[in-house]
Amino acid sequence: MEIKVNLHASYSPSEYIVARKIEGELIIVPLVSGIGDMEDELYTLNVTGRAIWDKLDGRKLLKDVIQELSDEFESNQKQIEIDVIGLLSELLSRRMIIEVVS
Amino acid sequence: MLTRIKGNELSLNRQALTNLLKAVLDKGIPFRFRAKGFSMTPFVRDGDVITIFPLSGNLPRMGDVVAYTQLKTNILKVHRVVGKKGDYFLVKADNSFRRNCEFVSKTKVLGLLHKVEREGNDIYFGLGPERIIIALAPQLMQLYLHIVRLCNNYYNFFKRLIF
Numbered sequence: 001m002e003i004k005v006n007l008h009a010s011y012s013p014s015e016y017i018v019a020r021k022i023e024g025e026l027i028i029v030p031l032v033s034g035i036g037d038m039e040d041e042l043y044t045l046n047v048t049g050r051a052i053w054d055k056l057d058g059r060k061l062l063k064d065v066i067q068e069l070s071d072e073f074e075s076n077q078k079q080i081e082i083d084v085i086g087l088l089s090e091l092l093s094r095r096m097i098i099e100v101v102s
Numbered sequence: 103m104l105t106r107i108k109g110n111e112l113s114l115n116r117q118a119l120t121n122l123l124k125a126v127l128d129k130g131i132p133f134r135f136r137a138k139g140f141s142m143t144p145f146v147r148d149g150d151v152i153t154i155f156p157l158s159g160n161l162p163r164m165g166d167v168v169a170y171t172q173l174k175t176n177i178l179k180v181h182r183v184v185g186k187k188g189d190y191f192l193v194k195a196d197n198s199f200r201r202n203c204e205f206v207s208k209t210k211v212l213g214l215l216h217k218v219e220r221e222g223n224d225i226y227f228g229l230g231p232e233r234i235i236i237a238l239a240p241q242l243m244q245l246y247l248h249i250v251r252l253c254n255n256y257y258n259f260f261k262r263l264i265f
Contacts, residue, residue: 018125022118028104029126036126038119038135039109039151049103087103094104 003092005062005085006099012058014098019053026050032095043096052087058100062088109136120171120178127156127213141195142167142180145228145236150220152180154213161208162191165233167215170206180215184237196228196236 013019018029018036028043029036045053051072055065066084070077091097114122119135126133134153137146146152146167154169162168162183169180170193185192190205218225228236235242 015129018122018129020118020122020125022114022121025112027112027122029122031126031129031131034131035153036122036131036133038122038133040134042107042109042112044105044107046103046105052103083103090104 003089005088005092007063007066007081008061010058010061010100011056011088011092011097012100013053013056014095016095026053028096030094030096048083049087052084056097116177120176123154123169123178124212127154130156130158132156132216133213137180141197142182143197145196145225146180146215146218147220150218150225152215152219153217154180155216156213157211160214162211162214165235165237167229167233168193168206169212169215170210171212172204173207173210178212182233182237184240194237194240 016030016032018031020027026045026049028045029038030041030043033041051069052065055068060068062084066077066081069075069084070080073080088097092099123133123135132153132155134151137150137152138148140148164183164186166183167180168183168191169178170191171178179193179195181193181195183191184194184203187205189208191208191211192203193206194203215229218229
């Protein structure tokens with residue numbers, strides 16, 4: 001089932017993860033399985049992913065996040081939108097983020 | 103952008119590991135990671151994968167293996183409870199001399215060792231009822247040596263008496 005990302009919604013990290021910045025890397029430990037498994041189930045985000053993640057504060061609408069990123073990176077907004085939607089779809093499917101209902 | 107990695111691909115210092123462990127246990131969720139060091143050999147060996155369960159309001163018992171942070175250094179340790187005094191637990195590494203114990207406040211105890219995995223197998227030896235004997239082993243050894251000395255003394259006394 002495809003997860004729909006809503007550009008007019010805001011998103012934030014879910015309670016089913018622990019995320020920490022360690023030596024410049026963002027480490028995400030999923031807790032959905034009922035165990036924080038540092039041995040087999042760890043995730044990291046690359047530079048672009050971290051830039052997107054840092055803006056998911058539960059207040060900014062996703063379309064505004066895309067605009068901000070486009071301005072910061074002086075990149076094509078359409079490409080940024082594709083990257084953001086792709087990442088958020090994956091994060092939502094893994095229950096690492098939630099849509100914040102205002 | 104999102105990459106899955108294994109724990110051994112990541113080089114974490116003890117402080118970072120402690121932070122992650124605390125954060126996960128605080129949510130009431132167990133934490134699984136690879137142990138480093140030889141202080142708990144033979145029951146927990148270097149490279150074993152261990153699972154720490156949150157305390158969830160329970161207090162550690164004699165012989166339980168607990169994860170805690172040292173008072174001065176805040177370094178994570180996983181050692182065995184060998185005694186208790188008030189709100190403090192006396193903990194000791196299994197592979198250490200009796201005098202190398204330390205008192206740990208119950209507020210510094212983060213969780214209980216629940217499972218050890220070694221080469222794909224679950225190891226529970228050292229975590230069951232035998233854990234009490236392991237915890238008391240140094241005292242039992244002292245008692246044994248005392249009895250041996252006593253027997254030796256009586257033997258020498260009677261030997262002098264007879265001969």
